[in-house]
Amino acid sequence: MKKILGILSLLVFVFVATSFLSDVFLDSYNLENLLRRTALFGIISIGVAFVIITGGIDLSIGSVVCLVGCALPWMLTEQGVSVPVALAVIIAFSLAVGFIHGILITKVKLQPFVVTLCGLLLYRGITRGFTGDQSQGFGTDYKGLRELATGEVPIFGFDLPMPCIFLLVVAVLAGIFLNKTIYGRYLLALGNNEEAARFSGINVDRMVILAYVICALCSGLGGLLFVLDVNSAQPVDFGNFYELYAIAAAVLGGCSLRGGVGTIIGVVIGTALMQVLRNMIVLVDWIPTHIEYAIIGAVILAGVVADELLKKAVARRQASQS
């Protein structure tokens, strides 16, 4: 709880600041959009959090988003595949990607960075290949399916974007898995000390593979919702850099790249912070939009530095109190 307090106050601060700096920020249209973006990115950030907790990394998320995002309209509109089959293919693909990453990392003992970097190149290249590098979209069809991402659920007089429901489900499941099951405990333990976990009778390899599968599944679900949301995808840049947004959100949310630490709620707040920031950069006139990366980079850096300092200060205060 203490851990997320810092980032939560940062989120509130940026939120309040932006609402003063921009008159359209609090418009329901903008807020709805902001929620939708947060939900979509939140799903892939939760996925990568599992991998980060094991002490690994997944750089292929953006490319998986791209592949799934292009393959869905491509299958439906160009190949005449039915919706259930297309969805099944996407799920199977995501599972396979995660499984292969996991096997390469645990059994072949390759480094996660290398494996998923190759994934990043591979999946985007493959997508550009089978689509002929042509933009893929639904046109005016599949309105019903697209409701999954564009639809809204009225709750207490507010129209909650559908992706928020997905995020809620994913976050609750992930939270339960991480905190209430032995597998979550295993992930945290092996992220801290793999050898001790092995000596405790934990099937370390299987747990690591599971983490990569969860990550790839979240990326697949993310890719699906992203493309349903925006209707069309360019193989060349759809999902570009999304892995970095996801990793940044997880780190801001308290995950340590050394492994063994992380909370789901933290990751969601981290994602929200990233999205509010991006929104602010777009909405506030005097911030030039093209320096977006610089601002986001600076904020992440400031966030993690502040977190480190805060942790030290808390430790010192505790020490002097008792």
Add this chain to the structure above:
Amino acid sequence: MSESPSENPALLEVRGIGKTFPGVRALGGVNLSLEKSQVLSLIGENGAGKSTLMKILAGVQPPDEGEILLDGKPVEIESTRDALDLGISLIHQELNLATNLSVAANVFLGREPLRGGFIDESKIKQESARFLEMVGLDVHPDTLVGNLTIGRQQMVEIAKALSVNSRILIMDEPTSSLSQAETKNLFIVIKDLRDRGVSVIYISHRLGEVKELSDHVTVLRDGENAGELGREEVNHEAMVRLMVGRDLSEYYERKDRPKGDLALKVNKLRTPVHPKHELSFSVASGEIVAVAGLVGAGRTEMLETLFGVTPALEGTIEVSGSEITIDSPISAIEAGIALAPEDRKQQGLVIDMTVRENLSLAALKRDQKQAGFLDISKEQEISDEMIKAMRVKTPNEDQVIRFLSGGNQQKVVLGKWLAMKPKVLLLDEPTRGIDVGAKSEIYTLMEELAESGVAILYVSSEMEEVLGMADRALVMHEGRITGELSRDELSEESVMRLATGAPGDDQAA
């Protein structure tokens, strides 16, 4: 050597040092005084504050209060750099070497001599060879530290400390991972250093060593001074009385137990580390069998193979009469085998998780509810029970393991495996770093476990522990079992003879 006159100020004088950690008052106004050319032993139970005090002297942690005088003048020690500059160096309880670097590079780590802007490799090698010789370590300076046994790594640490020309050398349990020969050798080195004017502060739970080495003994209890013993007053009972605050009845009392059925039977086992040798032996339930031998005899490797960490190349393992395949710790645990490993920080514990999480880690699978949900109340039960049974000294069960004293960490490792109620319990140096009180508790515990039918196989480098506890001992030398000694045949001579490779009269034909 005659006692030095005490009119001039002591070399080191510590006054009223206090230190508090969250929830723990580790030191409450401790005094200590060290003369030049003196070996001072600092003893006390686990968690008494010995390491904390030494870390303060070495600049690892600042004290909350109190003062430190060197040659009668107050000094501020704010960093390890300050301490080294003042001539104080500390050899940590847990090793602190870069295992990916060579011995020579480790000795000079952070103080590399330069030549034309580059590290002067040849000088490092030459110089380090000199210090290695001083500690009697016969390895080439180019050897990777990671390839050395823990015992030899420890000697590298000592060489490293010698190389900075310390006036005060602090050793926090230096012998806990050394073989007898290495220990003897270390003592020679220590006495030699003393004769050359170096003062040594020596921490150990092995009172025999303390008696042999010390010019003076300072005893801590619960973070306070509990007493001082001069050279002449040092004896086992006096030390224990001051440490524990009462007379400890018999150090260890062995009972005769009936032997049960065979619990573990090992036949022609070949381990990946010593593939040439076949290991065959058995342990009955209710039996306590020691595995004696020198450091590096392959005892740890044998236990690791039995536990599936490094699966056997060949041979069979039977537990309670049925043959099982052990290819991982998972299958070993399923068969009812448990291993409390030698290296607790690396293998035994997840040091950034809490006491409770560590105690329950191995049992989670067994105790899980449907669909893999944690059984919180079972976990709580295990944690409460084991903290009590093992008398783990911790402010609460949510304390992170990192902040426990070394001995208390070891108790958590044991507790974690006792919670599994194993049929066969493998213990690798079970009392390393454990104080006298807790040691006898652990012996009693082993006794009780054996009585309840557990087969215990324990590796120990402490002769007293082998002779005192074992119903039977296997002695190993360079990967082989060189002999088996029954209770009646057990003696220091018989064990040493087999441990050094001389064939025993009763060697299995």
